[in-house]
Amino acid sequence: MSNFKPLVRKIFKKINQMSKLSEEEQIELFCQEWEKEHLITQEDDWLEKVLSSISPNIKNLFEYDIHTKDELINRLILFLNINSSENGTEFLNQTRMLLNTLLRLITESLSQKIQEQNPQLFITNNLQNPEDIKNLIESWNAFIQNQEHIKIQKKICNIILKLINSSPFERKPEFQKAILEIEKIPQSINDNDILKILEEICEVKIQNCNTIKKSGKEIGQNTNELLIEIDKAVNNNNEHIKEILKIKEAISNNDDNLQKEKESLVNATDVLYTQITEVNTILKTKEEKIKHLYEQLNTLSLYVKNIEEQSKLDNLTDVYNRKYIDNIAEIYEQQFQGANINYSILFFDIDNFKNINDFYGHAAGDKLLTIFSKILKQNCRGTDIVGRYGGDEFMILMPSTNLEKAKEFAKRICQTIQASNFIYKNQKINITTSIGIADRNSYENKNEMIDSADKFLYKAKKAGRNRVEWE
Structure with a gap:
């Protein structure tokens, strides 16, 4: 009897901790705990002995939440009902069919090279038992954890964006929205709405090319016609001039009878006048056409120039994009190499931008990027080039500027940003x-300068943020 005292004390202690139980519930709990503890007291390793005879594939199904033999029996009955020979086979076949369908769908959307590099992901013939399915699932989990699928989509999106930005076109609001969506979320490339807008962008670019070709062709055609008419008129006039010269010569050689030569001269003059009048009429007509085409070409040139200017800008912030900044930096580098004209580069990063973006949402993040870029532009000189380098990182190129002047400017910007009021949905956010x-x-070279400025930026962030760092 003394062997049961610790057991009874343990059960009472557990019941006392559950003070809100009724008397009936306390009795029920006591009986349950007694049954569990009594069973374990009598035979501590009974469950382990039973599990040792079970297949390792299903052993884990019986290793949790079993305390009594009745619970073990109930678990076995449940397992047998679910995995009867007929139902188990049917379930395995259905799983295999589903996996084969999904793999076929994925295979058709992936390149042959990716399939060759990851053969373990596309095994469909060996799915004969649960272990094979388990191995396949583990392979796909590893693939997903490495974000291989996202990397592929990012590459596709980068290529598409390069093609879009390779030539200028009119960026409608829906076009800009789609481009921003692709930049932020590569998976959106699979969205039908995004694909539809990309098709519209292609159509616009094709129409622009056709318009330019058509205008150029019309100008070329009219110019060619005008040259032919002028050439024809010149040849005719030359013939009439020869006639006039002959008449002049005849007059010089024959002083007796001038009447005949006089009549010939008058006739030649009339013909020449008529020809010149016709040429003038033709030239006037062609002049009007060329003037009209010139106006069209001028309008088209302004349109192309405006679109080219847009292609230099970042879609969200309206400052210059990275491609244009890199081009300007190369121009500054040539000036430095040729005339030793110094220039400075400043890298900016919005502190804790990711936290703001995650907490308040992408709309808040986009608004912050826009306001930040405006502050930079408003505080720069007219000769400075402000651009978005990527994400929340901005760059300013300062021509004819040494390190000391750049430091003064950077410190002033730091203070201006800190003092700014960024309010989103009536809530002030300190930036x-x-x-x-x-x-x-x-x-020594431009790349070393850019790398150093980038390193100093991260040094400033590690040193506590809201600061400027330099050599």
């Missing part, structure tokens, strides 16, 4: 920026 600076005189 600061970290800045890295480098000037061209301090480095």
